Amino acid sequence: GLPTVVIAGRPNVGKSTLFNRLVGRRQALVADTPGVTRDRKEAEAQVRGRDIRLIDTAGLEEAAPETLFGRMRASSEGAVEQADLVLFCIDARAGITPADEHFALWLRRQGRPVLLVCNKAEGRGGAAAAMESYALGLGDPIAVSAEHGEGIATLMAEIADLL
Numbered sequence: 001g002l003p004t005v006v007i008a009g010r011p012n013v014g015k016s017t018l019f020n021r022l023v024g025r026r027q028a029l030v031a032d033t034p035g036v037t038r039d040r041k042e043a044e045a046q047v048r049g050r051d052i053r054l055i056d057t058a059g060l061e062e063a064a065p066e067t068l069f070g071r072m073r074a075s076s077e078g079a080v081e082q083a084d085l086v087l088f089c090i091d092a093r094a095g096i097t098p099a100d101e102h103f104a105l106w107l108r109r110q111g112r113p114v115l116l117v118c119n120k121a122e123g124r125g126g127a128a129a130a131m132e133s134y135a136l137g138l139g140d141p142i143a144v145s146a147e148h149g150e151g152i153a154t155l156m157a158e159i160a161d162l163l
């Protein structure tokens, strides 16, 4: 099958916006309500001429565990198991949260290749969060703005390099 790329991270960091940006069509419903992802969660996309299967994970699960980290893990662990690459998204505007830190630790233990994506990095303030995110131990952050399309070509090149 196609290489599987999974987009993971806290609710509201812009996972579905990034999914739409990478797919290039309005396929996933992006909502202002944190964690709301309905409609399609999986699509084919192309990065540098390579076909990939892209999966968007939602923040809300039925029978959700009570912690945010628990919900993040529950909503993404099935997808991460199938992942050839995980795009772990953080929010440059919000900075690194404890849930991000717990999720990063868990993700490192899964043994899958991970790209750290620092979203909402348009304008000022993006650089600070990117610097802070080195502490997550997931390598160099890639600063993007899924909404404005900034950094997406660089991200696509990094994805293609890792597949």
Ligand code: GDP
Residues within 6 Å of the ligand: 009, 010, 011, 012, 013, 014, 015, 016, 017, 018, 029, 030, 031, 032, 034, 035, 036, 037, 059, 119, 120, 121, 122, 144, 145, 146, 147, 148
């Ligand atoms: P998800 O819950 O992680 O799937 O996040 P969504 O994709 O639904 O986005 C949550 C909110 O963040 C929406 O209001 C988006 O418009 C906004 N958002 C997404 N990407 C960006 C970005 O690059 N910059 C800014 N400023 N806002 C963004």
Ligand code: MG
Residues within 6 Å of the ligand: 015, 016, 017, 030, 035, 036, 037, 057, 058, 059
């Ligand atoms: Mg979403």
